[in-house]
Amino acid sequence: MLKINNLHKEYPGGDLALQGVNIELKKGEIAAVIGPSGAGKSTLIRCINRLVESTAGEIILQDQNINNLNKKELKNARRKMGMIFQEYALVERLTVMENVLSGRLGYLSFWRAWLRKFPQKDINQAYQILDRLGLKDHVYKRSDHLSGGQRQRVGIARALMQNPDLLLVDEPTASLDPKTARQIMRLITEMARERELAALINIHDVLLAREYVSRIIGMRKGKIVFDGSPADLNKDTLTTIYGEEDWNNFKNKDQENLTSEGGNDLADREQRKLQLAASSSN
Known part of the structure; x- marks a missing residue:
């Protein structure tokens, strides 16, 4: 479905964002990409759909090498890659429905897109997706009147409107409180499984990754240093990914966030999960 071979990205000045990345993702498979800031997670996601151009390597999607496509071919390939962003990437002055329907723009002629003349079947599909995501009462609200969690649901709906084969998800929960973050992560993984979509989810929250993906x-310093089951995330592997000092800071910061957002009971439960993640050897 998706195969990444020896992918490199070097920025001007010599910064190496990706160094020989190899990933294979099957249809319906959901994988989370974790790692410290600067590890190359977002660069990886954006190289796949060529929002960022890689320096070397192959990105094969449905037997097409994305790096070799011309402008028209890339536009067609991007139809099958739904993107969900950390900061939602909505047009704030447009309604929820208008933002969701923008996921179909790649399928319309120039004039139909310019005039926003969407086929009725697209409108019907948008209603169905919004209902599934719990937004049926917000269809005609402006997007700048929504909460962060609601805005991210609109972003999910827009991506699904493309009828993609692959979901590329870049830090979908980073701007959300812990409760909403779990709701959003659950929705993304549920929708991917319902539609048998492959999904690559860039996420900082190790607990959410452990809970919702298999x-x-x-990643660390542009390289893949771990690829496996959540059950294999023990103290040693987490230290390999984050580094000893980084990992200790991560644990402390996670505890602070949970205590301030979710109360002591929630913090206690999540801390036990975190301790399990760091100490389990099974």
């Missing part, structure tokens, strides 16, 4: 890819 495969975790750990």
Whole structure:
């Protein structure tokens, strides 16, 4: 379905964001990419759909090498890659429905897109997706009147409107409180499974990754240093991914966030999960 071979990205000045990345993702497979800031997670996601151009390597999606496509071919390939962003990437002055329907723009002629003349079947599909995501009462609200969690649901709906084969998800929960973050992560993984979509989810929250996906890819300094089951995320592997000092800071910061957002009971439960993640050897 998706195969990444020896992918490199070097920025001007010599910064190496990706160094020989190899990933294979099957249809319906959901994987989370974790790692410290600067590990190359977002660069990886954006190289796949060529929002960022890689320096070397192959990105094969449905037997097409994305790096070799011309402008028209890339536009067609991007139809099958739904993107969900950390900061939602909505047009704030447009309604929820208008933002969701923008997921179909790649399928319309120039004039139909310019005039926003969407086929009725697209409108019907948008209603169905919004209902499934709990937004049926917000269809005609402006997007700048929504909460963060609601805005991210609109972003999910827009991506699903493309009828993609692959979901590329870049830090979908980073701007959300812990409760909403779990709701959003649950929705993304549920919708991917319902539609048998492959999904690559860039996420900082190790607990959410452990809870909702069956495969975790750990990155550090542009390289993959772990690729396996959440059950294999023990103290040693987490230290390999984050580094000893970084990992200790991560644990402390996570505890602070949970205590301030969710109360002591929630913090206690999540801390036990975190301790399990760090100490389990099974």
